[in-house]
Amino acid sequence: MRREPSVRESPCRESRTLEIDDGNLYLFMVAARARPSAVLLLNAGPGQDAGGSMATATTTGLVSVGSGDARNDRSAGTEAVPPSPPTNRYVPEIAGLRTIALLLVASFHIWLGRVSGGVDIFLFIGAYLMTRSLADRAEAGNLTRPITYIVRKFARLLPAALAAIVLTVVAVLIFIAPHSWSTLFDQALASGTYWMNFWLQGEAVDYYAANRHESSFFQHFWSLSLQGQVFVLWPFVHLLCEWIARKTGIRPRSLLLGVFAVVSIASFSWALHLTSVSPEFAYFDLPARLWEFALGSVLALVIPWLRFPGHIRRIMTSIGLIGAVLCGFVMPVDAAYPGWPAMWPVFCAVLVIAAADAPRSTTQRPDPILGSRILQRIGGYTYALYLTHWPILILYANLVGGDTPSAIDGLVLLLISAALAVVITHAVERPVTRWMSREQPMQKRRLPRLGKRTLAVFTVGAVLATGIGVGGEEGLKRMQMSALDAIWLTDVSDRGPQANPNEEFDALVPADMVVETPPDIRGDWCPLDKWWGGLACLEDGADVQSGAADRRIVVIGNSHAMMYTGMLWETMQQHPSWHIRAYGSPGCIAPGPDSTPTEQCAKMWETAIEFVTETQPDLLVIVGTVSRVGDTDLLHNDTASPYKDTVLGDHVPTVAHVTQQTTTEVVVIRDTPRFPTAPYFCAVEHGHDAEECIFKVPEDPDALPQFITQIEEAGGVWVDVNGAVCPDGTCRPTLGGIVTYLDDNHLTATMSRSLAQVFADQVHPHISWWPASVWSKF
Numbered sequence: 001m002r003r004e005p006s007v008r009e010s011p012c013r014e015s016r017t018l019e020i021d022d023g024n025l026y027l028f029m030v031a032a033r034a035r036p037s038a039v040l041l042l043n044a045g046p047g048q049d050a051g052g053s054m055a056t057a058t059t060t061g062l063v064s065v066g067s068g069d070a071r072n073d074r075s076a077g078t079e080a081v082p083p084s085p086p087t088n089r090y091v092p093e094i095a096g097l098r099t100i101a102l103l104l105v106a107s108f109h110i111w112l113g114r115v116s117g118g119v120d121i122f123l124f125i126g127a128y129l130m131t132r133s134l135a136d137r138a139e140a141g142n143l144t145r146p147i148t149y150i151v152r153k154f155a156r157l158l159p160a161a162l163a164a165i166v167l168t169v170v171a172v173l174i175f176i177a178p179h180s181w182s183t184l185f186d187q188a189l190a191s192g193t194y195w196m197n198f199w200l201q202g203e204a205v206d207y208y209a210a211n212r213h214e215s216s217f218f219q220h221f222w223s224l225s226l227q228g229q230v231f232v233l234w235p236f237v238h239l240l241c242e243w244i245a246r247k248t249g250i251r252p253r254s255l256l257l258g259v260f261a262v263v264s265i266a267s268f269s270w271a272l273h274l275t276s277v278s279p280e281f282a283y284f285d286l287p288a289r290l291w292e293f294a295l296g297s298v299l300a301l302v303i304p305w306l307r308f309p310g311h312i313r314r315i316m317t318s319i320g321l322i323g324a325v326l327c328g329f330v331m332p333v334d335a336a337y338p339g340w341p342a343m344w345p346v347f348c349a350v351l352v353i354a355a356a357d358a359p360r361s362t363t364q365r366p367d368p369i370l371g372s373r374i375l376q377r378i379g380g381y382t383y384a385l386y387l388t389h390w391p392i393l394i395l396y397a398n399l400v401g402g403d404t405p406s407a408i409d410g411l412v413l414l415l416i417s418a419a420l421a422v423v424i425t426h427a428v429e430r431p432v433t434r435w436m437s438r439e440q441p442m443q444k445r446r447l448p449r450l451g452k453r454t455l456a457v458f459t460v461g462a463v464l465a466t467g468i469g470v471g472g473e474e475g476l477k478r479m480q481m482s483a484l485d486a487i488w489l490t491d492v493s494d495r496g497p498q499a500n501p502n503e504e505f506d507a508l509v510p511a512d513m514v515v516e517t518p519p520d521i522r523g524d525w526c527p528l529d530k531w532w533g534g535l536a537c538l539e540d541g542a543d544v545q546s547g548a549a550d551r552r553i554v555v556i557g558n559s560h561a562m563m564y565t566g567m568l569w570e571t572m573q574q575h576p577s578w579h580i581r582a583y584g585s586p587g588c589i590a591p592g593p594d595s596t597p598t599e600q601c602a603k604m605w606e607t608a609i610e611f612v613t614e615t616q617p618d619l620l621v622i623v624g625t626v627s628r629v630g631d632t633d634l635l636h637n638d639t640a641s642p643y644k645d646t647v648l649g650d651h652v653p654t655v656a657h658v659t660q661q662t663t664t665e666v667v668v669i670r671d672t673p674r675f676p677t678a679p680y681f682c683a684v685e686h687g688h689d690a691e692e693c694i695f696k697v698p699e700d701p702d703a704l705p706q707f708i709t710q711i712e713e714a715g716g717v718w719v720d721v722n723g724a725v726c727p728d729g730t731c732r733p734t735l736g737g738i739v740t741y742l743d744d745n746h747l748t749a750t751m752s753r754s755l756a757q758v759f760a761d762q763v764h765p766h767i768s769w770w771p772a773s774v775w776s777k778f
Contacts, residue, residue, distance in 0.1 A: 091353075091356050091357050092356075092366040092367070092370065092371035092376060093317065093352055093353070093355070093356035093357075093366060093367050093370040093371055094125060094128075094129070094352075094353055094356060094357065095370075095375070095376055095379045096366075096367070096369065096370030096371055096372065096375040096376065096379070097121065097125065097320075097321070097324070097349065097352050097353070097370055098121070098122050098125050098379065098382065099375045099376075099378050099379040099382050100118075100321070100324065100325070100370070100375065101117075101118035101119070101121035101122045101125075101324065101345075102118060102122065102382040102385060102386055103118075103378075103382075104116040104117070104118035104324070104325065104328060105118035105119055105386065106385060106386070106389040106414060106417070107414075108328050109220075109389065109390060109393055110389070110393055110405060110410040110413055110414060111404065111405070111407070111410045112328070112404075113212070113403060113404055114328060115207075115328060115331065115337055116327065116328035117324065117327035117328055117331070117342070117344060117345030117348075118324075118328075118345070119223045120292055120337070120338070120342050120345040120346055120349075121324060121345050121346070121348070121349045122223075123223065123226065123227065123289065123292045123293060123296070124292050124293070124295060124296040124345075124346050124349045124350075125296065125349060125353070126227055126230070126293070126296065127230065127234070127292070127293035127294070127295075127296030127297045127300075128296035128297065128299055128300045128349075128353060129300070130230075130231070130234055130296075130297070130300075131234070131238070131256070131260070131296065131297035131300040131301060132300035132303070132357075134149075134234075134235065134238045135238070135252065135253055135256055135300060135301055138238065138242045138245075138252040138253075138256075139251070139252055139253060143239060143242050143243070144235050144238040144239045144242060145235075145239075145448060145449060146235035146236050146238075146239055147448040148448040148449045148450055149231075149235045150231060150232055150235060151448065151450055151454060151455065151458045152450070152454055152458075153231045154228070154231070154458055154461065154462075155436060155454045155455075155457040155458040155461065156433060156436075157224075157228070158192075158457070158458070158461030158462070158464075158465065159428050159429055159432040159457065159461065160383060160384050160387060160424050160425070160428055160429040161191070161192065161221075161224065161387060161465075162192060162461060162464050162465060162468070163387075163424045163427075163428045163429075164384070164387035164388055164391070164424060165188050165191055165192055165218070165465075165468060166468065167388075167391075167420070168188075168217050168218065168391040169184065169185070169188055169468065169472065171217075171391065171395055172184055172217055172395075175395060175398070175399060176395075176398055177512050177684055178511070178512045179512045179681070179684075180398075181476060182476075182480075183203075183216075184217075184472070184476070185468070185469050185470075185471075185472035185473035185476055186199065186469065186473060187199060187216055187217070187218040188218065188468050188469045188472060189465070189466065189468070189469020189470060189473070190218070190221070190225070190469070191218040191221035191224075191225070192464070192465030192466070192468060192469060193462075193465050193466065193469070194221075194224065194225045194228030194229060195225055195229075196218055196219075196221035196222050196224070196225040197222040197223075197225045197226055197229075197284040197285070197286065198225075198284075198286075200216070200219065200222055200284045201281055201284050201285065204280065204281075205219070205280070205284075206280045207219075207222075207280065207283045207284070212393065212394060212397035212403040212404075213394070213397040213398045213401070213403065213685075215394050215397070216394075217390070217391045217394050217395070218391075219390065219394075220386065220387075220389075220390035220391075222284050224386075226284075226286060226289055229286055230290075230293050234293070234297070237256075237259065238256065241255045241256045241259055253301050253304075256297070256301055257298060257301040257302065260294045260295075260297040260298050260301065261294075261298055263290055263291070263294040264290075264291045264294040264295050264298060265291075266291075267287055267288065267289070267290035267291035267294060268291040270287050270288055271285075271288035271289070271291060271338050271339050271342075272339050272340070274288050275288070275336035275337070275338070275339040276336070276339075279336050279337075282336070282337075282338065282339070283337055283338070285338075288338055289338050291338070292338065292342065292346055295346060295350070296349075299350055299353060299354065303353075303354065303357055303358055303359075304359060306354055306358035306359070307358060307359065307360075308354070308355060308358055308360075310360075310364060312355075313355040313356075313358075313360075313364070314355075314367075316351040316352070316354065316355035317351070317352055317355045317356065317367050317370065319348075319351055320347075320348040320349065320350070320351030320352035320355070321348070321352060321367075321369065321370065323344065323345075323347070323348040323351075324345055324348040324349070324352075327344050327345050327348065330344075331344065352370065356370075380425065381418070381421045381422060381425050382421075383425075383429070384420070384421035384422070384424040384425045384429065385417055385418060385421040387421070387424065388417040388418075388420040388421050388424070389413070389414065389417040392413050392416055392417045392420070393405075393413055396409070396413055401685060432457055435453060435457075436451070436453045436454050436457055438453070439451030439452060439453045439454065483510070483511045484510075486511070487509060487510045487511070487749065487750055488749075490509050490750065492509075492570065492738070492750060492753045492754040492756075493757075493774075493775040495509065495736045495737045495738050495750075495754055496724075496735055496736040496737075496738045496750075496751060496754025496755065497724040497725075497727075497735070497736065497754060497755065497757070497758055498736065498754065498757065499735070499736025499737060501736075503736075503737075505736075505737030507737075508734055508737060508738065508739050509737060509738055509739070509750045510739055510742075510748055510749070510750050512684075524538065524539060524540070526538065526539055526581060537581070537582070537583050537584075538581070538582050539579065539580060539581040539582070540569065540572070540579070540580055541572055541576075541577075541578050541579035541580050542576060542577045542578060542579045543579075544579050548577065549577060549578065549579035550577045550578070551575065551577065551578040551579070551618045551619075551769065552578070552579045552580075552581070552615070552617035552618050552619075553568055553572075553578065553579070553580045553581070553617060553618065553619045553620075553621065554580075554581050554582075554583070554608070554611070554612055554617045554619070554620050554621070554664075555568065555580070555581070555582040555583065555584070555620075555621045555622075556582075556583045556584075556590075556604075556605065556608040556609070556612075556620070556621075556622055557583075557584060557588070557589065557590070557622055557623050558584065558585065558586060558587055558588045558589050558623070559584065559586045559587070559746060560623050560671055560672065560745075560746070561582070561584055561621070561622065561623045562582055562584040563672070563746050563747050563752055564621065564623070564669060564752060565580065565582050565752070566747070566749045566750070566751075566752025566753040566755075567721075567752050567753055567754075567755040567756040567758075567759045568580055568621065568756075568759075569753065570752075570753040570754075570756040570774065571756045571759070571760065571770075571771065571774050574771070574774060574775070575771070581617075583604055583607070583608040583611075585600060585601055585604050587601075588600075588601035588604060588605070589623075589626055589636075589649075590605055590622070590636060590649035590651065590654070591605065591649050605649075609654070609658075612658060612662065612664060613657075613658070613661065613662060616662040616663050616664050617664055618663075618664065618665065618769070619664065619665050619666075619667060619767070619770075620658055620664050620665070620666045620667070621666075621667045621669060622651065622654075622666070622667075622668055622669070623636075623668075623669055623670075623671055624636050624651050624668035624669060624670060624671075624707070624711065624718070625670050625671045626671055627671040627672060627673050627674045627698075627745070628674060628698075629674045629675060629676055629744075630676070630698060631698055632698050632699055632700065632701040633670070633671060633698075633700075633701055633704070634701075635701060635703060635704065635707045636649060636650060636651035636652075636668075636707075637650045637651065637652055637707055637710065651668060651711065651716075652707075652710045652711060652714050653714075655668065655711055655714040655715060655716040656714035656715060658715075659714065659715030659716065660715065665717065665766075665767050666715065666716040666717065667716065667717045667719055667763060667767075668711050668716045668717070668718055668719070669718075669719040669720070669721070670718075670719065670720040670721070670722060672721075672722060672725055672745070672746075672747055673695070673697050673698065673722065673725075673726060673731055673745075674744060674745040675695045675731070675741070675744045675745065676744065677744055678741060678742075678743045678744045679693050679694075679695065679731065679732065679733040679740065679741050679744075680733045680734070680739050680740070680741060680742070682733065683733035683734070688732070688733050688734060693732075693733050694730060694731070694732055694733075695726075695730075695731045696729055696730060696731070697722060697726050697729045697730075697731060717762070717763055717766045717767060718762075719759060719762045719763060720762070721755045721758050721759060721762075724755055724758040725740060725747065725751070725755070735751070736754070738750050738751050738754055739751065756774040756775075757773070757774045757775070760772060760773070760774050
């Protein structure tokens, strides 16, 4: 019977130690047999560092993997110790499964646009390999060194990741319009420092969304960030359990098993809850994903106890492999990951790994598929392929259009991604790994066992990861501020509605880089003499306290009310003695008596109306309708038709109260139309004259004339600027050299400013002090 070969460190000569993870061990041993005097360390894909199993190698090519029995002889505690296999050995089936998982992820991303389950598999594998290594070392009497482990781990991960990040940033700056750069460097920073999953949660990103051209170029870093966070957390958990084991005499493996079992149950329970209330948030959530890592650790801890006959192993491997491939096809597109559906790929990984790595009495050939030479070879590039395939796909979606490539286009994208992966692997990842391997760790007992080269790679990587994000963001902000200053200095008296229809403009305003900048009033925060309750209270103009302001204007409402401050600000620039204050909160329309607005929204309206009543400004501006996509406006006296979850408040009594109880004039302005998509961004993709980017204004509601009459009878002034925004009832992406909308429902600040004369034409006949002509030429 052929025995599995073991390799031991030579006792006859001093050896120089290198640390090799599981993903590299097989390739190391192959290279050692071919050329013992010069071993080349190769990396093995996205899970390469998910293990962290350490083997000891010498410059003569000898590898000490030890025996399970020798380790157990030195383990803590008095419990019966199960025989354990040499857990640092390379397992071809694990590498093959990891390769298939990555290929599934890339293929499903490119052609199918749905979850494959592959990510869940290599999250599970990562924790399995890590705990297999650390637990084995602990039972050999070696405490886990978290700092050493973390620094080495990220020193191996960062070079390839940073190369991909830099290439992605360069590609975006070259090929993608500047309006898409706003969060580019924030995302680069989040990716390079491993908290991209939190960034995606903060931006309320929906992983299941089909519109690829709007997806983040760094979205795929969510799973790498989760792994990075576990790489930091898990070693400390191991160290704590090992320390307790030494103090109590409990075997480390048993203690770790209990801890990770509890983590698995608690995390999975949280995942079930979170996926039921917020599946988009749950997808990227670390606590909801910990159970996948913890189950991997549980399997690593119980693997020495498992025994399977050869035919059972083959059945388990076949079921696990087939199940892993079919998972993405069978599961619904909107399956609630990481809840019950994620159990499928995780269970498949359990079957394959348990069959491959459980102790056996005889040597068995690797599985013909998972252990095949082609999968092992591809495995050396899977980490880099994971890094490159997603940015290539999103770049394609932005440049070519469409969310799902054809079969041929998808194959080309995959080949381009693979070519870049090969370049990153051979030009960055492997050279850095080789360079780090040729060093001697510091031997002082209480210091992290790190060499200067590893520390150098980690330090440079951390500095570059931070510098790319922070430095790039600072440079982008300077460019944006320069563009914004240019916007506010732009003369709009001959643009927008005032422009000659036959005139052609050299450049659109606002510039593409800042077209999405919200049109808030330019000014300072309101004094905190009284809590104003909203998310924004800004004011600008002459000083009120000193009495320098001879006209005072107040605006109250949601983001659409803030949108209109641009035309008020434009008029105020011609009248330096005016002052404007704006109370605004996104989505905070005036609530009705039967509505249940947020406490902040209700308090804002209460505080703002109280401020108007007490201070009696010259003018109050509020929005009197709520526009809807493809439907008539809702009026602020229609309490029977709520907008979303808010019953609209009746503005007629509000107008009557202010005009009758104070000297304040009230302007009620109609809301601007909303569209199913942003006209400007549609024009960037399809052209400014494309039919799908030009929208018709919905019909007026039947009750609108009566509502206007009620507002006017209450003492208010009705203003409707939509005829100027959408001439002849047609709304276009641009008008008179100005970008009309910054998204699908908000005017740009420049467009709002250009409406100053339109506003004056409707207000001056009713409010004599408002200027008839905003600009001197009129």
